[in-house]
Structures are given as C-alpha cells and as structure tokens.
Amino acid sequence: MLSGDRLMQFLDGAAATAEIKRLVMSSKTVRMAVAFWGKGASEELGLMSKKNDVTVICNLNSGGTNPNEIEYLLGNKISVRQCSTLHGKVYLFDNCVIVGSSNASANGLALQGKEISGWSEANILTNDPVLWQAASQWFSALITDEITSDDLKNAELAFSKRRASALPQVTASGSLAKALRARPEIFESKRIFVGVYGSLLTTADMRRVKIEQNKHRSDRSIDAVRWHVPTGANLILFYVNKNSVEFHGFWERNENEWKSDSLPPLYFMHKISKIYGFSSTGILSSWRNAVAEFYKNEVRGSKLDAKHIEFGSFYQKYISKTKILNVMDDHKRLRAIESGFFESGFWRRPELDCDIIRVFTDNEEKSCRGGRIVKIREEIRGGEKIKIFTFEDDPSQHGKPRPKFRQNGCVATFE
Structure with missing residues (x-):
C-alpha cells in the first residue's frame, strides 16, 4: 500500500526472498538480525556481493542454524555475531526494513530443496522512517558475542540433534535409498555421508582405538577413521579392497579425536543401528557397484586412500542410475x-x-x-x-x- 512516498507491503516467503535479494544489491549497508540460517541462504540472498557492507546476527545455540552456513559467511569476511536470545527476523537496509517470520533458511525463504514441508510465512516491508529508526535502535541494542571455533563445534552437535528430531520418518521400515528417491527434499542439510576407504588402520592406530574403547568400559562399538568427518555426522561406511566391497555399518562421529605431530589425526566414532530411523541401506549389490565406481573415480590415489561424500550427492551420482x-x-x-x-x-x-x-x-x-x-x-x-x-x-x-x-x-x- 502506498501513501505518498510511504510504502507498506505484505510479503510471503517467496516474495520476501526476491525483495531481500533486490534490496541487498541496491543498499550500501545491510544489517540482518535473523535467528536461523540454513544451507545456501547467503548465496541465495546475494550477500557474497556485499561482504564488507553486511552485518549478521544469528542464534547459534538453539540448533536451528546450520553452522556450516555461518562458517561460510565468516570465511568470506562477513561480520557475524551471535545472540542466544534472538528469535526475531529483521532485515535492515538503507531506508527500509522487512520484519516478519521468515528465517534465512529453506523453509523461511521458500528456497529450492526444502528440508521439510514449508511453513506459511508472513512479512511486512516498510520505508516508514519512524519504524526504520525503531528497528535500527533495536538491532544496535542486541547483546551479542563473537563466534569462536568452540561455538561452531557445539552448534554442530545442537544442529544435528534438532535435524534428527525434525526429520519425517518416511517409510522408516524401508531403506535409506528408497526414502531418498521418494522424498529427496527431507534429506537436505542432514549430515549423512557415505565413507569409503581402501586402507585399514595401522597397528599403532588400533592401539589408540583400544585405549579409547577402554575409556568407555571396553566399548567395542567405538572405532576411528583417518580422515576428517564433521562432529555429530552419520556415516555409511564401506571398505574397498582388490576383490570386493564390504559394508561396515552405520556410524556416528563423536567429539573425540587423537592428534599426532607425524601422522594424520584419528577421528573417533561409535556404531549405531539406524540412521534417522532407517536400519537398511537398500540393496547391497547396487551399493557395492556404486561404491566401487566412487572409489575408482574419487578416492583411489588420494593421500589417505579414503573420502566421504554427502549421501544425496552419492545417490544422485552413483546409485540412482543403477x-x-x-x-x-x-x-x-x-x-x-x-x-x-x-x-x-x-x-x-x-x-x-x-x-x-x-x-x-x-x-x-x-x-x-x-x-x-x-x-x-x-x-x-x-x-x-x-x-x-x-x-x-x-x-x-x-x-x-x-x-x-x-x-x-x-x-x-x-x-
């Protein structure tokens, strides 16, 4: 609605995305106090084109923000701080503001590849100077803290737990592969990886694993890998040798690791029976064929003879064509x-x-x-x-x- 030069406009999730992106490009400075951030939001909103002119405040502790997205923003020299009490969604530009329910996430902004069924969002865009000034003062008054590496590590665990509880149990009695084929959108931002390795741990490595097991009452479900897997991530593990591909089960990376000056670190994990309610990968024959192809194309000849790949990417590149x-x-x-x-x-x-x-x-x-x-x-x-x-x-x-x-x-x- 227009009144002279005054603007007051209602925006749903999709309209908010388009308007935020337009205003990011046209504004000299951008300030966003938005509680929750999802995968790909910064690129979708055009923040990479501004960088030094952008300030972001997020809620990192509650599990609603993808820490990888925040790490991506920080890595691109964008100013990001955290506020543990933030639940609002305020997008401030040179002379206007958007206030509403849309987080910078798949559901909030109607981005492609939604994680779960999207919410119906409602936002207001206004250039009223009184409202703009009030929003600006509110933004400046927020109590914020810098984001440390420990904060990101803790956020990974919180995000992983929240995603697990939010994932719809689609045919949980079936297989991961079938569920992904039927509803690929529900696996977006779920930290599920396919891990493939061609070299076993050394005797010295196994001694370290044994020590870790003994710390937990000889828990033999604890093992380790040589390559970095994000804390809290789920791993579908395969071992490839000259004659066969062996399925080594489902695992979850814990926070413990062992570091050496001369060797790559060991990252500890524990065995689990299910991933998000699914106890089966699907037909192992098709997985073995796909794993062998992945190993040949992307793992063989690498320094650690091991690698992991996002489950969705692995499925699209190697399994869906089986x-x-x-x-x-x-x-x-x-x-x-x-x-x-x-x-x-x-x-x-x-x-x-x-x-x-x-x-x-x-x-x-x-x-x-x-x-x-x-x-x-x-x-x-x-x-x-x-x-x-x-x-x-x-x-x-x-x-x-x-x-x-x-x-x-x-x-x-x-x-």
Missing part, C-alpha cells in the same frame, strides 16, 4: 560357473542393459537369485542373439517377491 533387471527363467537355465558366480541367458533386447540381475524360476519357495553383473557376452543360439549375464551371487537378493512379468518373460525395474 538398473535392476528381473528375469523369468522358466527352463531353469541358471547355472553355476564357479563358486559364488552364476550365469543366465535370455533373448537380447537393447533396453535390458543393467547393473543388477535377479533371476526367478517357477514353483520354488525361494525362486530368486541375483547380484551384481560382472560380465556380459553375446551368443547366437537357434538363430537368435542372446545376452549371457554372469553375476556375483548376493544372498540379499534371494527369495525376493516375484514381479508381474511382461511378454517374453522380462521386465526392467529400478531400486
């Missing part, structure tokens, strides 16, 4: 090539290229066997070209529910 083929073998042509490997042939169809194969036979209680494809060859039989798949038998594939097969006995599915 194709699982279900095959009906009425004539039980499935035969063992050597211990642990099986071979099956069927008519050639171009769309049936896949990573994982499952072979079903009739009239057997546990008719399904399957696993990761290790070899494909073509043969001509009866004047027809067929593909022969050799696969590594995976017990996790045994006895799977039989799908409804299309004509010619084959159907391609994805997991």
Whole structure:
C-alpha cells in the first residue's frame, strides 16, 4: 500500500526472498538480525556481493542454524555475531526494513530443496522512517558475542540433534535409498555421508582405538577413521579392497579425536543401528557397484586412500542410475560357473542393459537369485542373439517377491 512516498507491503516467503535479494544489491549497508540460517541462504540472498557492507546476527545455540552456513559467511569476511536470545527476523537496509517470520533458511525463504514441508510465512516491508529508526535502535541494542571455533563445534552437535528430531520418518521400515528417491527434499542439510576407504588402520592406530574403547568400559562399538568427518555426522561406511566391497555399518562421529605431530589425526566414532530411523541401506549389490565406481573415480590415489561424500550427492551420482533387471527363467537355465558366480541367458533386447540381475524360476519357495553383473557376452543360439549375464551371487537378493512379468518373460525395474 502506498501513501505518498510511504510504502507498506505484505510479503510471503517467496516474495520476501526476491525483495531481500533486490534490496541487498541496491543498499550500501545491510544489517540482518535473523535467528536461523540454513544451507545456501547467503548465496541465495546475494550477500557474497556485499561482504564488507553486511552485518549478521544469528542464534547459534538453539540448533536451528546450520553452522556450516555461518562458517561460510565468516570465511568470506562477513561480520557475524551471535545472540542466544534472538528469535526475531529483521532485515535492515538503507531506508527500509522487512520484519516478519521468515528465517534465512529453506523453509523461511521458500528456497529450492526444502528440508521439510514449508511453513506459511508472513512479512511486512516498510520505508516508514519512524519504524526504520525503531528497528535500527533495536538491532544496535542486541547483546551479542563473537563466534569462536568452540561455538561452531557445539552448534554442530545442537544442529544435528534438532535435524534428527525434525526429520519425517518416511517409510522408516524401508531403506535409506528408497526414502531418498521418494522424498529427496527431507534429506537436505542432514549430515549423512557415505565413507569409503581402501586402507585399514595401522597397528599403532588400533592401539589408540583400544585405549579409547577402554575409556568407555571396553566399548567395542567405538572405532576411528583417518580422515576428517564433521562432529555429530552419520556415516555409511564401506571398505574397498582388490576383490570386493564390504559394508561396515552405520556410524556416528563423536567429539573425540587423537592428534599426532607425524601422522594424520584419528577421528573417533561409535556404531549405531539406524540412521534417522532407517536400519537398511537398500540393496547391497547396487551399493557395492556404486561404491566401487566412487572409489575408482574419487578416492583411489588420494593421500589417505579414503573420502566421504554427502549421501544425496552419492545417490544422485552413483546409485540412482543403477538398473535392476528381473528375469523369468522358466527352463531353469541358471547355472553355476564357479563358486559364488552364476550365469543366465535370455533373448537380447537393447533396453535390458543393467547393473543388477535377479533371476526367478517357477514353483520354488525361494525362486530368486541375483547380484551384481560382472560380465556380459553375446551368443547366437537357434538363430537368435542372446545376452549371457554372469553375476556375483548376493544372498540379499534371494527369495525376493516375484514381479508381474511382461511378454517374453522380462521386465526392467529400478531400486
């Protein structure tokens, strides 16, 4: 609403984002007292273009602010301070102010990739000089503290716990991979990583692990890794050697570590049975294939022979493209090539290229066997070209529910 040169305008979350970004670009100075900050907010709002002209106050202690975003702001020389009692959301510019409910987060600003179902936000933009002056004085009167490395470390733990309680339990009886495929937005900013390593801890390292276990009444669920994993993060761990990929369980990084002048530090963690309610990764065959590809592309040859990657990024780059083929073998042509490997042939169809194969036979209680494809060859039989798949038998594939097969006995599915 306009009254002369006076402006009073209502903004929802999306409108607030656009208006804040415009005002950041056009203002000489920017001050933001906004309680909670989420991943990507500073980039989305254009703060990197201002830097020296921006002052931010946040609430770092309550668990509602992503400490990685604050660390990113500080690393880019933006002035950031904390106020443990702050709950307001005030965006101050040269001659106007936005006051309302929108935090600098996925939900508050309607950013892409929302963490959970978005809230309905309400804000007011005004250039009324009386209101602007009152907001400016309120901003200056806030009691704030500088942000230390210990503050960021504590914020990581608080943020992790709050995210865990806020995560919707989407098909918790299913797998992480299926949940991510169905609802990728709920995993945004959740510190879940896939960790892959190709070198075991040394004898000296294991002695340090033993000492740490003894501090906790010989707790054998405690172990360690050589590469830095954020405190409080969850880790889906795999070990890769020359012949296989081994799943080493779910872990949570604790705050303890051991440092040496001559060796990389050890970062301690403890084993957990579930990550956000999920006790299964999904089909291990497809994970092993994806982990092997990740190791080959991004880990092999690195200094520590180890690396972790965000779960969502790993899924998009390596798992989501894994194709699982279900095959009906009425004539039980499935035969063992050597211990642990099986071979099956069927008519050639171009769309049936896949990573994982499952072979079903009739009239057997546990008719399904399957696993990761290790070899494909073509043969001509009866004047027809067929593909022969050799696969590594995976017990996790045994006895799977039989799908409804299309004509010619084959159907391609994805997991």
